[in-house]
Amino acid sequence: MTQEEYLAQVEATRAQRMAWWREARFGMFVHWGLYAQLGRNEWVMNRERIPVAEYESLAAAWKPKERPAREWARLAKDSGMKYMVMTTKHHDGFCLWDTQQTDYNAVRRGPGRDLVREYVEACHEFGLRVGLYYSLLDWHHPDGAQCAKDETARRRFLDFTQGCVRELMSNYGKIDILWYDGVWPLPDASAWESVQRNAMARQLQPELIINNRAFLEEDYGTPEERVTPAEQGRDWEACMTFNYAWGYMPSAIDWRSTREVISMLGTCAAGQGNLLLNIGPKPDGSVPEEAVEQLAPLGRWLADNGEAVYGAVDRVRGAMEGGWTIKGNVAYRWCPRWPGGELVIGGIRTKVNRITLLATGEPVQFWQGDQQLKMLNLPQRSPDPHAGVAVYKFECDAPPRQVLGSGYVVL
Ligand code: H79
Secondary structure, eight states: OOHHHHHHHHHHHHHHHHHHHHHHOEEEEEOOSGGGGTTSOTTHHHHTTOOHHHHHHHHHHOOOOSOHHHHHHHHHHHTTOOEEEEEEEOTTOOBOSOOSSOSOBTTTSTTOSOHHHHHHHHHHHTTOEEEEEEESOOSSSTHHHHTTTOHHHHHHHHHHHHHHHHHHHHSSSOOOEEEEEOOTTOOSHHHHTHHHHHHHHHHHOTTOEEBSTTSSOOSBBOOBSSOOOOSTTOOBEEEEOSSSOSSOOTTOOOOOOHHHHHHHHHHHHHTTOEEEEEEOOOTTSOOOHHHHHHHHHHHHHHHHHGGGTSSOOBOOTTTSOSSEEEETTEEEEEESSOOSSOEEEEOBOSOEEEEEETTTOOBOEEEEOSSEEEEESOOSSOSOTTTSOEEEEEEESSSOOBOOOSSOOOO
Protein backbone atom coordinates (compact mmCIF):
# COMPACT_ATOMS: atom_id res chain seq x y z
CA MET A 1 0.00 0.00 0.00
CA THR A 2 1.35 3.45 -0.87
CA GLN A 3 1.35 6.28 1.66
CA GLU A 4 -1.42 8.03 -0.31
CA GLU A 5 -3.58 4.90 -0.30
CA TYR A 6 -2.95 4.45 3.40
CA LEU A 7 -3.88 8.04 4.29
CA ALA A 8 -6.98 7.90 2.09
CA GLN A 9 -8.13 4.78 3.88
CA VAL A 10 -7.53 6.34 7.29
CA GLU A 11 -9.57 9.40 6.31
CA ALA A 12 -12.38 7.39 4.77
CA THR A 13 -12.90 5.21 7.83
CA ARG A 14 -12.27 7.84 10.53
CA ALA A 15 -15.83 8.91 11.29
CA GLN A 16 -16.94 5.33 11.79
CA ARG A 17 -13.88 4.32 13.83
CA MET A 18 -14.01 7.44 16.01
CA ALA A 19 -17.76 7.36 16.71
CA TRP A 20 -17.44 5.87 20.22
CA TRP A 21 -14.38 7.97 21.04
CA ARG A 22 -16.13 11.23 20.14
CA GLU A 23 -18.86 10.45 22.66
CA ALA A 24 -16.63 9.02 25.39
CA ARG A 25 -15.08 12.32 26.55
CA PHE A 26 -13.16 10.91 29.51
CA GLY A 27 -10.45 8.27 29.82
CA MET A 28 -7.86 7.08 32.33
CA PHE A 29 -4.15 7.18 31.52
CA VAL A 30 -1.99 4.77 33.53
CA HIS A 31 1.78 5.24 33.84
CA TRP A 32 3.13 2.13 35.47
CA GLY A 33 6.53 0.57 35.13
CA LEU A 34 9.86 -0.11 36.83
CA TYR A 35 10.23 3.60 37.67
CA ALA A 36 7.36 3.36 40.16
CA GLN A 37 9.78 1.57 42.50
CA LEU A 38 12.01 4.65 42.65
CA GLY A 39 9.02 6.96 43.01
CA ARG A 40 10.74 9.83 41.24
CA ASN A 41 8.76 10.02 38.03
CA GLU A 42 9.02 8.08 34.78
CA TRP A 43 11.99 10.13 33.52
CA VAL A 44 14.16 9.17 36.51
CA MET A 45 16.56 6.97 34.49
CA ASN A 46 17.39 9.89 32.22
CA ARG A 47 17.23 12.70 34.80
CA GLU A 48 19.53 10.94 37.28
CA ARG A 49 21.70 9.33 34.59
CA ILE A 50 21.19 5.89 36.13
CA PRO A 51 23.42 3.33 34.36
CA VAL A 52 21.45 0.79 32.30
CA ALA A 53 22.78 -2.16 34.33
CA GLU A 54 21.80 -0.51 37.59
CA TYR A 55 18.33 0.40 36.35
CA GLU A 56 17.90 -3.16 35.05
CA SER A 57 18.05 -4.48 38.61
CA LEU A 58 14.63 -2.89 39.12
CA ALA A 59 13.25 -5.48 36.71
CA ALA A 60 14.25 -8.44 38.89
CA ALA A 61 13.02 -6.69 42.03
CA TRP A 62 9.55 -5.75 40.75
CA LYS A 63 6.82 -7.81 42.43
CA PRO A 64 3.40 -6.22 41.81
CA LYS A 65 0.42 -7.54 43.68
CA GLU A 66 -2.23 -9.70 42.06
CA ARG A 67 -4.15 -8.04 39.20
CA PRO A 68 -4.00 -4.38 40.22
CA ALA A 69 -5.46 -3.49 36.83
CA ARG A 70 -8.86 -4.55 38.16
CA GLU A 71 -8.56 -1.81 40.77
CA TRP A 72 -7.74 0.78 38.11
CA ALA A 73 -10.56 -0.35 35.84
CA ARG A 74 -13.09 -0.34 38.66
CA LEU A 75 -11.97 3.15 39.66
CA ALA A 76 -12.13 4.34 36.04
CA LYS A 77 -15.62 2.95 35.65
CA ASP A 78 -16.87 4.44 38.93
CA SER A 79 -15.30 7.78 38.00
CA GLY A 80 -17.22 8.02 34.73
CA MET A 81 -14.31 7.18 32.44
CA LYS A 82 -15.07 5.22 29.28
CA TYR A 83 -11.61 4.05 28.22
CA MET A 84 -8.10 3.46 29.48
CA VAL A 85 -4.60 3.82 28.06
CA MET A 86 -1.74 1.97 29.77
CA THR A 87 2.03 2.22 29.25
CA THR A 88 3.09 -1.09 27.71
CA LYS A 89 6.64 0.27 27.36
CA HIS A 90 7.79 3.70 28.47
CA HIS A 91 11.06 5.39 27.47
CA ASP A 92 12.95 3.13 29.92
CA GLY A 93 12.34 0.24 27.51
CA PHE A 94 10.87 -2.26 29.95
CA CYS A 95 8.08 -4.23 28.25
CA LEU A 96 5.08 -5.06 30.40
CA TRP A 97 3.90 -7.79 28.05
CA ASP A 98 5.08 -11.21 26.96
CA THR A 99 7.29 -10.17 24.05
CA GLN A 100 9.59 -12.21 21.85
CA GLN A 101 11.56 -9.06 20.94
CA THR A 102 13.53 -8.80 24.19
CA ASP A 103 13.80 -10.64 27.48
CA TYR A 104 13.57 -7.28 29.26
CA ASN A 105 9.91 -7.94 29.93
CA ALA A 106 7.48 -8.60 32.74
CA VAL A 107 7.15 -12.33 32.06
CA ARG A 108 10.87 -13.08 32.04
CA ARG A 109 11.77 -10.74 34.92
CA GLY A 110 10.45 -10.02 38.40
CA PRO A 111 6.68 -9.93 37.89
CA GLY A 112 6.70 -13.31 36.09
CA ARG A 113 3.41 -12.52 34.33
CA ASP A 114 1.96 -10.62 31.39
CA LEU A 115 0.81 -7.31 32.85
CA VAL A 116 -0.70 -6.13 29.56
CA ARG A 117 -2.92 -9.20 29.39
CA GLU A 118 -4.14 -8.54 32.93
CA TYR A 119 -4.85 -4.94 31.99
CA VAL A 120 -6.78 -5.85 28.84
CA GLU A 121 -8.83 -8.40 30.76
CA ALA A 122 -9.62 -5.83 33.44
CA CYS A 123 -10.81 -3.32 30.81
CA HIS A 124 -13.11 -5.97 29.38
CA GLU A 125 -14.42 -6.93 32.81
CA PHE A 126 -15.46 -3.33 33.51
CA GLY A 127 -16.68 -2.51 30.01
CA LEU A 128 -13.94 -0.04 29.14
CA ARG A 129 -12.32 0.51 25.76
CA VAL A 130 -8.67 -0.56 25.61
CA GLY A 131 -5.76 1.73 24.76
CA LEU A 132 -2.10 0.76 24.62
CA TYR A 133 0.65 3.36 25.05
CA TYR A 134 3.91 2.53 23.31
CA SER A 135 7.08 4.62 23.49
CA LEU A 136 9.16 4.48 20.33
CA LEU A 137 12.01 6.11 22.25
CA ASP A 138 13.97 3.49 24.17
CA TRP A 139 16.81 4.14 26.65
CA HIS A 140 17.49 0.44 27.22
CA HIS A 141 17.70 -1.04 23.73
CA PRO A 142 21.33 -0.96 22.51
CA ASP A 143 20.17 0.53 19.20
CA GLY A 144 17.73 3.00 20.76
CA ALA A 145 20.20 5.86 20.39
CA GLN A 146 22.56 4.33 17.80
CA CYS A 147 19.71 4.07 15.30
CA ALA A 148 20.12 7.75 14.47
CA LYS A 149 23.78 7.33 13.43
CA ASP A 150 24.07 3.85 12.05
CA GLU A 151 21.81 2.30 9.40
CA THR A 152 22.44 -1.27 10.58
CA ALA A 153 21.41 -0.26 14.09
CA ARG A 154 18.33 1.53 12.72
CA ARG A 155 17.32 -1.60 10.78
CA ARG A 156 17.63 -3.76 13.91
CA PHE A 157 15.78 -1.20 16.04
CA LEU A 158 12.95 -0.81 13.53
CA ASP A 159 12.57 -4.60 13.30
CA PHE A 160 12.31 -4.58 17.09
CA THR A 161 9.78 -1.71 17.04
CA GLN A 162 7.60 -3.23 14.32
CA GLY A 163 7.78 -6.58 16.11
CA CYS A 164 6.62 -5.06 19.40
CA VAL A 165 3.67 -3.30 17.81
CA ARG A 166 2.75 -6.41 15.82
CA GLU A 167 2.61 -8.44 19.04
CA LEU A 168 0.53 -5.83 20.85
CA MET A 169 -1.91 -5.71 17.95
CA SER A 170 -2.05 -9.51 17.56
CA ASN A 171 -2.06 -11.16 20.97
CA TYR A 172 -4.67 -9.35 23.07
CA GLY A 173 -7.90 -9.42 21.08
CA LYS A 174 -9.50 -6.18 20.03
CA ILE A 175 -7.44 -3.07 20.81
CA ASP A 176 -9.20 0.28 20.51
CA ILE A 177 -6.37 2.82 20.73
CA LEU A 178 -2.66 2.82 19.89
CA TRP A 179 -1.06 5.71 21.77
CA TYR A 180 2.47 6.44 20.57
CA ASP A 181 4.94 8.64 22.40
CA GLY A 182 8.62 9.61 22.28
CA VAL A 183 10.04 10.07 18.78
CA TRP A 184 13.65 10.77 19.78
CA PRO A 185 16.13 10.28 18.07
CA LEU A 186 14.83 9.69 14.55
CA PRO A 187 13.77 12.72 12.52
CA ASP A 188 10.58 11.78 10.68
CA ALA A 189 7.87 9.27 9.82
CA SER A 190 9.96 7.73 7.12
CA ALA A 191 12.90 6.94 9.44
CA TRP A 192 10.43 5.47 11.96
CA GLU A 193 8.60 3.58 9.16
CA SER A 194 5.39 4.88 10.65
CA VAL A 195 3.20 4.36 7.59
CA GLN A 196 4.26 0.72 7.31
CA ARG A 197 3.79 0.11 11.04
CA ASN A 198 0.41 1.84 11.26
CA ALA A 199 -0.84 0.13 8.10
CA MET A 200 0.14 -3.19 9.66
CA ALA A 201 -1.55 -2.25 12.94
CA ARG A 202 -4.73 -1.30 11.11
CA GLN A 203 -4.73 -4.50 9.12
CA LEU A 204 -4.61 -6.41 12.40
CA GLN A 205 -7.10 -4.06 14.11
CA PRO A 206 -9.46 -2.56 11.52
CA GLU A 207 -11.27 -0.36 14.07
CA LEU A 208 -8.05 0.99 15.59
CA ILE A 209 -7.67 4.66 16.57
CA ILE A 210 -4.09 6.00 16.47
CA ASN A 211 -2.75 9.22 18.02
CA ASN A 212 -0.45 11.72 16.33
CA ARG A 213 2.86 10.97 18.03
CA ALA A 214 4.75 8.98 15.43
CA PHE A 215 5.20 11.88 12.97
CA LEU A 216 1.84 11.22 11.32
CA GLU A 217 -1.24 13.30 12.09
CA GLU A 218 -3.39 10.17 12.14
CA ASP A 219 -6.66 10.35 14.09
CA TYR A 220 -6.20 12.91 16.82
CA GLY A 221 -4.01 15.55 18.43
CA THR A 222 -2.58 15.15 21.92
CA PRO A 223 -1.96 18.39 23.82
CA GLU A 224 0.01 17.42 26.96
CA GLU A 225 -0.52 19.18 30.30
CA ARG A 226 -2.75 21.79 28.67
CA VAL A 227 -6.39 21.68 27.65
CA THR A 228 -6.27 23.48 24.32
CA PRO A 229 -8.77 22.61 21.61
CA ALA A 230 -7.50 21.77 18.14
CA GLU A 231 -8.88 23.60 15.12
CA GLN A 232 -12.46 22.76 14.24
CA GLY A 233 -12.82 19.44 12.48
CA ARG A 234 -9.71 17.93 14.08
CA ASP A 235 -10.17 15.52 16.99
CA TRP A 236 -8.09 16.08 20.12
CA GLU A 237 -7.48 14.69 23.57
CA ALA A 238 -5.75 16.56 26.40
CA CYS A 239 -3.53 14.22 28.43
CA MET A 240 -3.18 15.57 31.94
CA THR A 241 -1.34 14.51 35.06
CA PHE A 242 -3.24 14.35 38.32
CA ASN A 243 -0.40 15.50 40.59
CA TYR A 244 1.99 17.06 38.04
CA ALA A 245 3.85 13.77 37.60
CA TRP A 246 3.09 10.85 35.29
CA GLY A 247 4.84 8.00 37.09
CA TYR A 248 4.35 7.36 40.81
CA MET A 249 5.93 10.20 42.77
CA PRO A 250 4.97 10.43 46.44
CA SER A 251 6.76 13.77 46.82
CA ALA A 252 4.43 15.34 44.22
CA ILE A 253 1.79 16.25 46.76
CA ASP A 254 -0.24 18.87 44.89
CA TRP A 255 -3.22 17.07 43.42
CA ARG A 256 -5.74 18.54 41.05
CA SER A 257 -9.05 18.83 42.83
CA THR A 258 -12.38 17.33 41.79
CA ARG A 259 -13.42 20.83 40.76
CA GLU A 260 -10.33 21.29 38.58
CA VAL A 261 -11.02 18.01 36.82
CA ILE A 262 -14.64 19.08 36.26
CA SER A 263 -13.38 22.34 34.81
CA MET A 264 -11.05 20.47 32.44
CA LEU A 265 -13.92 18.23 31.37
CA GLY A 266 -15.96 21.36 30.67
CA THR A 267 -13.24 22.80 28.45
CA CYS A 268 -12.94 19.48 26.62
CA ALA A 269 -16.67 19.13 26.07
CA ALA A 270 -16.94 22.76 24.95
CA GLY A 271 -14.21 22.14 22.36
CA GLN A 272 -15.33 18.67 21.19
CA GLY A 273 -12.27 17.04 22.74
CA ASN A 274 -11.48 14.35 25.30
CA LEU A 275 -9.70 14.30 28.64
CA LEU A 276 -7.20 11.55 29.40
CA LEU A 277 -6.47 11.89 33.12
CA ASN A 278 -3.44 10.06 34.49
CA ILE A 279 -2.82 7.95 37.54
CA GLY A 280 0.65 6.70 38.45
CA PRO A 281 0.12 3.53 40.48
CA LYS A 282 2.52 2.52 43.24
CA PRO A 283 5.07 -0.24 42.56
CA ASP A 284 2.61 -2.88 43.78
CA GLY A 285 -0.04 -1.43 41.46
CA SER A 286 -2.31 0.20 44.00
CA VAL A 287 -3.71 3.63 43.24
CA PRO A 288 -2.49 6.58 45.35
CA GLU A 289 -5.17 7.45 47.93
CA GLU A 290 -5.28 11.09 46.83
CA ALA A 291 -6.43 10.10 43.34
CA VAL A 292 -9.22 7.98 44.74
CA GLU A 293 -10.26 10.82 47.05
CA GLN A 294 -10.68 13.29 44.20
CA LEU A 295 -12.25 10.79 41.81
CA ALA A 296 -14.98 9.50 44.11
CA PRO A 297 -17.02 12.76 44.13
CA LEU A 298 -16.25 13.22 40.44
CA GLY A 299 -17.94 9.92 39.64
CA ARG A 300 -21.02 10.96 41.58
CA TRP A 301 -21.01 14.37 39.91
CA LEU A 302 -20.84 12.75 36.47
CA ALA A 303 -23.66 10.38 37.34
CA ASP A 304 -25.80 13.47 37.94
CA ASN A 305 -24.46 15.73 35.19
CA GLY A 306 -23.16 13.40 32.48
CA GLU A 307 -25.66 14.70 29.93
CA ALA A 308 -23.68 17.98 29.78
CA VAL A 309 -20.42 16.08 29.26
CA TYR A 310 -20.78 12.92 27.18
CA GLY A 311 -22.04 12.38 23.68
CA ALA A 312 -22.12 14.48 20.54
CA VAL A 313 -21.58 18.14 21.44
CA ASP A 314 -21.30 21.28 19.37
CA ARG A 315 -18.41 23.72 19.59
CA VAL A 316 -19.05 26.52 22.06
CA ARG A 317 -16.48 28.91 20.64
CA GLY A 318 -18.15 31.32 18.25
CA ALA A 319 -21.60 30.46 19.59
CA MET A 320 -21.47 31.22 23.31
CA GLU A 321 -19.17 32.75 25.88
CA GLY A 322 -17.33 30.42 28.31
CA GLY A 323 -19.02 28.31 30.98
CA TRP A 324 -21.30 26.39 28.65
CA THR A 325 -21.51 23.15 26.73
CA ILE A 326 -24.04 22.84 23.92
CA LYS A 327 -25.91 20.15 22.00
CA GLY A 328 -28.24 21.31 19.24
CA ASN A 329 -30.88 23.60 20.76
CA VAL A 330 -29.79 22.83 24.30
CA ALA A 331 -27.19 24.74 26.31
CA TYR A 332 -25.81 23.62 29.66
CA ARG A 333 -24.66 26.33 32.03
CA TRP A 334 -21.87 25.18 34.38
CA CYS A 335 -21.86 27.12 37.66
CA PRO A 336 -18.67 26.51 39.66
CA ARG A 337 -19.20 29.82 41.47
CA TRP A 338 -22.52 30.07 43.18
CA PRO A 339 -24.08 33.55 43.27
CA GLY A 340 -26.92 32.92 45.73
CA GLY A 341 -30.66 33.51 45.11
CA GLU A 342 -30.46 35.02 41.64
CA LEU A 343 -28.28 34.31 38.61
CA VAL A 344 -28.17 36.88 35.82
CA ILE A 345 -26.83 36.00 32.39
CA GLY A 346 -26.22 38.64 29.75
CA GLY A 347 -26.32 38.58 25.99
CA ILE A 348 -28.31 35.44 25.25
CA ARG A 349 -29.71 36.00 21.75
CA THR A 350 -31.92 32.90 21.60
CA LYS A 351 -35.33 32.46 23.13
CA VAL A 352 -35.12 30.12 26.11
CA ASN A 353 -38.20 27.95 26.63
CA ARG A 354 -37.29 26.11 29.78
CA ILE A 355 -34.53 25.92 32.38
CA THR A 356 -34.04 22.96 34.71
CA LEU A 357 -31.43 21.84 37.20
CA LEU A 358 -29.80 19.03 35.25
CA ALA A 359 -29.21 16.77 38.25
CA THR A 360 -32.87 16.66 39.33
CA GLY A 361 -34.90 17.97 36.42
CA GLU A 362 -36.40 20.56 38.74
CA PRO A 363 -37.62 23.59 36.75
CA VAL A 364 -36.22 27.05 37.45
CA GLN A 365 -38.27 30.24 37.30
CA PHE A 366 -36.73 32.80 35.00
CA TRP A 367 -37.36 36.03 33.20
CA GLN A 368 -35.86 36.72 29.78
CA GLY A 369 -35.58 40.22 28.42
CA ASP A 370 -33.83 41.44 25.34
CA GLN A 371 -30.32 41.51 26.84
CA GLN A 372 -30.72 39.80 30.19
CA LEU A 373 -31.90 36.49 31.51
CA LYS A 374 -32.58 36.26 35.23
CA MET A 375 -32.88 32.92 37.00
CA LEU A 376 -35.05 33.53 40.05
CA ASN A 377 -35.63 32.06 43.49
CA LEU A 378 -32.49 29.94 43.45
CA PRO A 379 -31.18 28.38 46.66
CA GLN A 380 -28.65 30.35 48.71
CA ARG A 381 -26.11 27.50 48.51
CA SER A 382 -25.08 25.58 45.39
CA PRO A 383 -27.55 22.79 44.70
CA ASP A 384 -24.72 20.46 43.66
CA PRO A 385 -23.77 18.35 46.70
CA HIS A 386 -20.73 16.67 45.12
CA ALA A 387 -18.42 19.47 44.06
CA GLY A 388 -20.39 22.70 44.16
CA VAL A 389 -20.68 22.77 40.38
CA ALA A 390 -24.36 23.00 39.50
CA VAL A 391 -25.37 22.56 35.87
CA TYR A 392 -28.52 24.10 34.40
CA LYS A 393 -30.11 22.89 31.22
CA PHE A 394 -31.44 25.62 28.90
CA GLU A 395 -33.86 24.38 26.24
CA CYS A 396 -33.93 26.95 23.48
CA ASP A 397 -35.88 27.72 20.32
CA ALA A 398 -32.80 27.40 18.12
CA PRO A 399 -29.08 26.69 18.52
CA PRO A 400 -28.14 28.95 21.43
CA ARG A 401 -26.15 32.10 20.87
CA GLN A 402 -24.66 34.56 23.34
CA VAL A 403 -23.02 37.83 22.40
CA LEU A 404 -21.21 39.93 24.99
CA GLY A 405 -17.96 41.18 23.52
CA SER A 406 -15.73 43.54 25.45
CA GLY A 407 -17.68 46.76 25.15
CA TYR A 408 -21.15 47.68 26.24
CA VAL A 409 -23.28 48.21 23.20
CA VAL A 410 -26.99 47.58 23.25
CA LEU A 411 -27.67 46.00 19.89
O1 H79 B 1 4.64 9.72 29.26
C1 H79 B 1 4.59 11.07 29.63
C2 H79 B 1 5.93 11.73 29.50
O2 H79 B 1 6.96 10.99 30.09
C3 H79 B 1 6.07 11.76 28.01
N1 H79 B 1 4.73 12.01 27.52
C4 H79 B 1 3.81 11.88 28.63
C5 H79 B 1 2.50 11.30 28.21
C6 H79 B 1 7.02 12.73 27.52
N2 H79 B 1 8.11 12.38 26.87
N3 H79 B 1 8.75 13.44 26.51
N4 H79 B 1 8.08 14.46 26.94
C7 H79 B 1 6.99 14.08 27.58
C8 H79 B 1 8.51 15.81 26.71
C9 H79 B 1 9.79 15.99 27.42
C10 H79 B 1 9.80 16.73 28.58
C11 H79 B 1 11.05 16.97 29.27
FE1 H79 B 1 11.43 16.66 31.17
C12 H79 B 1 11.42 18.19 29.84
C13 H79 B 1 12.12 16.07 29.36
C14 H79 B 1 13.12 16.69 30.10
C15 H79 B 1 12.70 18.01 30.41
C16 H79 B 1 9.66 16.30 32.06
C17 H79 B 1 10.35 17.23 32.79
C18 H79 B 1 10.46 15.14 32.05
C19 H79 B 1 11.62 15.42 32.76
C20 H79 B 1 11.55 16.70 33.22
